[in-house]
Amino acid sequence: xxxxxxxxxNITAGLAGRYASALFDLARESDAIDSVxxxxxxxxxxxxxxxDLAALTQSPVVGRADAAKAVAAVAKSLxxxxxxxxxxxxxxENRRLADLGGMIDAFDAIVSAHxxxxxxxxxxxxxxxxxxLKALAANLKTRVGxxxxxxxxxxxxxxxxxxxxxxxxxxxxxxRTRLNGFAQAMKG
Numbered sequence: 315x316x317x318x319x320x321x322x323x324n325i326t327a328g329l330a331g332r333y334a335s336a337l338f339d340l341a342r343e344s345d346a347i348d349s350v351x352x353x354x355x356x357x358x359x360x361x362x363x364x365x366d367l368a369a370l371t372q373s374p375v376v377g378r379a380d381a382a383k384a385v386a387a388v389a390k391s392l393x394x395x396x397x398x399x400x401x402x403x404x405x406x407e408n409r410r411l412a413d414l415g416g417m418i419d420a421f422d423a424i425v426s427a428h429x430x431x432x433x434x435x436x437x438x439x440x441x442x443x444x445x446x447l448k449a450l451a452a453n454l455k456t457r458v459g460x461x462x463x464x465x466x467x468x469x470x471x472x473x474x475x476x477x478x479x480x481x482x483x484x485x486x487x488x489x490r491t492r493l494n495g496f497a498q499a500m501k502g
Contacts, residue, residue: 328416337350350395354421374412429461436479
């Protein structure tokens, strides 16, 4: 692997990282990194939206053959690329579908490291528009000097503002944190 050691070594240390690393190697050899990444993003969205799909990947009672058939059908219905479809079949055969979410995240991290990108985990109280994401990515690129991929999460509990995790740096501009700070100051 081109970027072995350092961050790359940390990504591939666990089970999910090893599977993601193997998928990345195959995708790179097949010149299919972008199509696999897109397929995995589609699959991740499907896992978040479909309780049945999430249950399929987490259920220990679904047999290997049934899981393989089910993921093949899911891959076809979602329009996933052939490499990702084969990867899902291997996971079903090895009873590793429960680790799929971690594998998707690890694959994204490996691709980002390969391309010299930085990933920022952004939590907002409400979904961000495409325009807001573009502005945020430009702002973060100026801050770190490299392209920044943004992984978003919505958490209404932060009330407003943003919480940005950029590597080991945490930028907490949430209203919840500000209110907690005011409360502590008033207790003084």
